[in-house]
Amino acid sequence: MRFGITFFPTIGPEQAAAADWYDDAVNLAVLADELGYHHVKTVEHYFFAYGGYSPDPVPLLTAIARATRRIRVATGAVIPAFNHPVQLAARLAVLDNLSRGRLDVGFGRAFLPDEFAAFQVSLDESRARFEEGVRAVERLWSEQDVVWQGTFHQFGPVTLLPRPYQDPHPPIYVATATSPASAEAAGRAGRGLQGVPAISGRHGFQDILTAYRKAWADGGHEPGEERIQISFGLFLAEDGDEARALGRTDEELYSARIAEATSAWGRARSADYPGYERLEKAGKLLHFDERLKDNQVLAGNPAEVTRQIEQLAEWYGDDVVLSFTIHSGNLPAEVSARSLRLFTERVAPAFAR
Incomplete structure (x- = not known):
């Protein structure tokens, strides 16, 4: 089992300056590189404290790539619906070269109605734009x-320059929160999967993984070569109660941010997003202690977090890559750095092969 980190900001100027958050992100990525983490990943979101400090993953990942040596840089995810495929393919190809082939590209559909409205894109075109955009980028690369x-x-006819550093192109992942159908399509196409069990729940995410792994095999791809990244919040300290208190603070602020960003689902509806109207109440339904009990967030001392990950390996398999969301901006960067070091020293050795 391997481990990476995810940067998902949930702050705005009232909490911290963007420049300071970026500096902390780069410094934490350098530390993760030194400690041997697999990847660093960040998101594409706009306008809200929920993700809004990362409207384009490429510039931040470029800064990280130039400051590190080994760690992979990953988008989690870029949004084809909001980008012209030629521009998106070109930006990512530059990053692949600047990182010397350390790029993983996760593509997502987005789900916030206000973002679609700003780009004058219909929610009902989400799936079609995603599928067309990913395929166009893939062809431009190869x-x-x-x-x-x-x-x-x-x-x-166009020939993209620069060509990707990786041949024929960077590994492609599909981000999915709730859809086994999206996971099935990704597996059949030989693409990786990025998921968040905290959104779909344990059994929902197991259904997603089952669909993905079956489709991977049915697509004739090499057994055991599936690529799966799963994101969890991580709060780790020698004192488990301290870690849980930090996690509770961060998760409560996260709940407020997602509630603000998803409020538009109170009036928006789309056949491409069945059931998403329930997200209007999502922030009010997130309770830290229940999420911790269900292993949707990792918090405690090293022994407690080790047991949680052992349970995750039983649920989801030991071939997955866990991606720890550690830098929202709601807690000092020193807290995130301590978690990374403590995990490397006291938890990761239990899962080394």
Whole structure:
């Protein structure tokens, strides 16, 4: 089992300056690189304290790539619906070269109605734009003289420069929160999977993994080569009560941020997002102690967190990569650094092969 980190800001200028949050992110990534973590990942969100300090993962990951040596940099995820495929393919190809082939690219559909409204994109086009955008980027990376006649974009013949550093292109992941169908499509296509069990719940995420692994095999891909990244909040301290208190503080602020960002679901509806109207109440339904009991967040002393991860390995398999959300901005960066060091010293050795 391998471990990475995720940066998901849930702050705004009232809490901390953006420049300071970016400095802390780069410094934590350097520490994670030194400690041997697998990847550092960040998101694409706009306008709200919920993710809004990371409207484009590429600049931050570029800074991290140039400051580190081994750790992979990952988008989790970029949004094809909000980007022209030529521009998106080109930005990511530059990052792949600047990182010397350490890039993993997660693509997502987005789910906040206010973001779609700002880009003048219909929620009902979300899935179609996602599928067209990913395929167009993939072709731009791997082919020359590309002609694209899609529903939303038409271009060509064009040959992208620069070419990706990795041949034929960076590993592709699909981010999915609740959809076994999306996971099935990703597995059949030989793409990786990025998931968040805290959203889908244990049994829902097990269904997603089952669909993904079966489709991977049905697609004729090499057994045991599936790529799965799963995100969890991590709060670790020698004193378990201290870790849980820190986690409770951070998770309560996260709940307030997601409630603000998803409030538009009180009036928005889309066939591409069945059941998402319930997100209007999501922030009010997130209770730290229940999430901790269900292993949707990792918090405690090293022995307690070790037991939690052992349980996750039983539920989801020991071939997954756990990605720890450690830098929301609600807690001092020193707390995140302590968690990373303590995990490396006292938890990770139990899962080394």
